[in-house]
Amino acid sequence: MSRRPEPSPSAGRAAAMRRTGFVHQALRYGSDVEFLGGTVDFVTDGLAAGDAVLAVVAAHNIRLLRETLGDGSRQVEFVEAGDWYDYPSRTLGRYHAYCDRHGPDRRVRVVGEPVWTGRSDFETREWMRYESLLNVAFADSRHWILCPYDTRRLPADVVRTAARTHPELDDGSISTAYADPADFSAEAERDARYPGSMPEAAEHIPITRDGSAAVRRALAAYARRAGLPEQRTYDLVAAAHEAVVNVLRHGGGQGVVRVHSDQDYVICEIGDEGAHTSAPLPDFPGHLPPGPRAPSGHGLWLVRQLSDLVTERLDPAGSVVRLYFRRPAA
Missing domain, CATH: 3.40.50.300 (P-loop containing nucleotide triphosphate hydrolases)
Structure with missing residues (x-):
C-alpha cells in the first residue's frame, strides 16, 4: 500500500x-x-x-x-x-x-x-x-x-x-x-468500462522455452496486417518479447499470446500458467523507473513505455498482461 x-x-x-x-x-x-x-x-x-x-x-x-x-x-x-x-x-x-x-x-x-x-x-x-x-x-x-x-x-x-x-x-x-x-x-x-476477456476469435500463439522467435515473427506479421506503422510494429514486438521473457523466467515457462484488433487498437495479451518461483511483486510493478543498478523491474517499465496502454493481473496462480497499440485512423 x-x-x-x-x-x-x-x-x-x-x-x-x-x-x-x-x-x-x-x-x-x-x-x-x-x-x-x-x-x-x-x-x-x-x-x-x-x-x-x-x-x-x-x-x-x-x-x-x-x-x-x-x-x-x-x-x-x-x-x-x-x-x-x-x-x-x-x-x-x-x-x-x-x-x-x-x-x-x-x-x-x-x-x-x-x-x-x-x-x-x-x-x-x-x-x-x-x-x-x-x-x-x-x-x-x-x-x-x-x-x-x-x-x-x-x-x-x-x-x-x-x-x-x-x-x-x-x-x-x-x-x-x-x-x-x-x-x-x-x-x-x-468497473464496467474495463475491458473484458479477449474474444474467442483472437489469434493464439503458444509460448515455449525455445519458441520466443516464433512469437516475435507471428506478432510482427499480425501487426503489419492490422496496419500498424513499422516503428509501432517494432515497439509491439519488443514490448511483447519482454512480457514473454517474464513468462519464461517467472511464470512457469509456458503460456500463450493472444492477439486481436478492434477499430482502435491492436491488442496483445500474454498469459502464463502460474509462477513456480517468483519474488514478491511491488504494488504497482512497472509504473516506477527502476534504478540503473536494480536487479529487476526493467522489463515491465519498458513494456509500459513502449505500449499505449497496459493492463495487468499479476498472480502466482496465473498472470495476464495486456498491451494496447493504437491503430492509425482510417
Missing part, C-alpha cells in the same frame, strides 16, 4: 512555503478567473522559493498565465497539454525524467492539466488511475503537483473523481473522499 502524501498544516497559503513532503492537489475551476486564482500564487510562490516550475496546460491557459505573470513567465517552462498527455505510462515517464533533470535537491512544482476530451470510457478510466498512481510514483519526493479540472467542459464523473485521486484540494484542505491508490486501482478493474 502507498504512503499517503503529507497533509496540509493548514488551509492557508501562508503555510504553503513550509511544505516539505509530496503534495498532490486538485483545482476545480469554472472560469478563467478561478483558474488564475488557483494557479498564479502557486507559480509565484514556487519561483520565490527557487523551485523549478513546469506548466503543462491547455493552450488557452498558457496564454492566461503568460499574460498574468508578465516577466515572471520567463522562469516557467510551458508545455501544451496535448503534447504531453498522450498515454498514461509515457506521461508518467516524462514527469519522472523532468524531475530527475532538476536533481533531487530542488523541488519541482507542476501545474498539470490532463487531456480528458476525445477519450473512450476505457481510456478515461486509465487516466483516472494515472492521477491516483501519481501519489505512489512521487510519494517519497518533495515535489508539488497541482491538477486543474475545468468544470465547464469536463464530464461530471471526471470532476467528481478528482477528489478521490487527489489527497488535497487547491486551498490545502484535505479531500475526505480520497481513496488509497491500491483500492482505487482495484475498483477500476471492476
Whole structure:
C-alpha cells in the first residue's frame, strides 16, 4: 500500500512555503478567473522559493498565465497539454525524467492539466488511475503537483473523481473522499468500462522455452496486417518479447499470446500458467523507473513505455498482461 502524501498544516497559503513532503492537489475551476486564482500564487510562490516550475496546460491557459505573470513567465517552462498527455505510462515517464533533470535537491512544482476530451470510457478510466498512481510514483519526493479540472467542459464523473485521486484540494484542505491508490486501482478493474476477456476469435500463439522467435515473427506479421506503422510494429514486438521473457523466467515457462484488433487498437495479451518461483511483486510493478543498478523491474517499465496502454493481473496462480497499440485512423 502507498504512503499517503503529507497533509496540509493548514488551509492557508501562508503555510504553503513550509511544505516539505509530496503534495498532490486538485483545482476545480469554472472560469478563467478561478483558474488564475488557483494557479498564479502557486507559480509565484514556487519561483520565490527557487523551485523549478513546469506548466503543462491547455493552450488557452498558457496564454492566461503568460499574460498574468508578465516577466515572471520567463522562469516557467510551458508545455501544451496535448503534447504531453498522450498515454498514461509515457506521461508518467516524462514527469519522472523532468524531475530527475532538476536533481533531487530542488523541488519541482507542476501545474498539470490532463487531456480528458476525445477519450473512450476505457481510456478515461486509465487516466483516472494515472492521477491516483501519481501519489505512489512521487510519494517519497518533495515535489508539488497541482491538477486543474475545468468544470465547464469536463464530464461530471471526471470532476467528481478528482477528489478521490487527489489527497488535497487547491486551498490545502484535505479531500475526505480520497481513496488509497491500491483500492482505487482495484475498483477500476471492476468497473464496467474495463475491458473484458479477449474474444474467442483472437489469434493464439503458444509460448515455449525455445519458441520466443516464433512469437516475435507471428506478432510482427499480425501487426503489419492490422496496419500498424513499422516503428509501432517494432515497439509491439519488443514490448511483447519482454512480457514473454517474464513468462519464461517467472511464470512457469509456458503460456500463450493472444492477439486481436478492434477499430482502435491492436491488442496483445500474454498469459502464463502460474509462477513456480517468483519474488514478491511491488504494488504497482512497472509504473516506477527502476534504478540503473536494480536487479529487476526493467522489463515491465519498458513494456509500459513502449505500449499505449497496459493492463495487468499479476498472480502466482496465473498472470495476464495486456498491451494496447493504437491503430492509425482510417
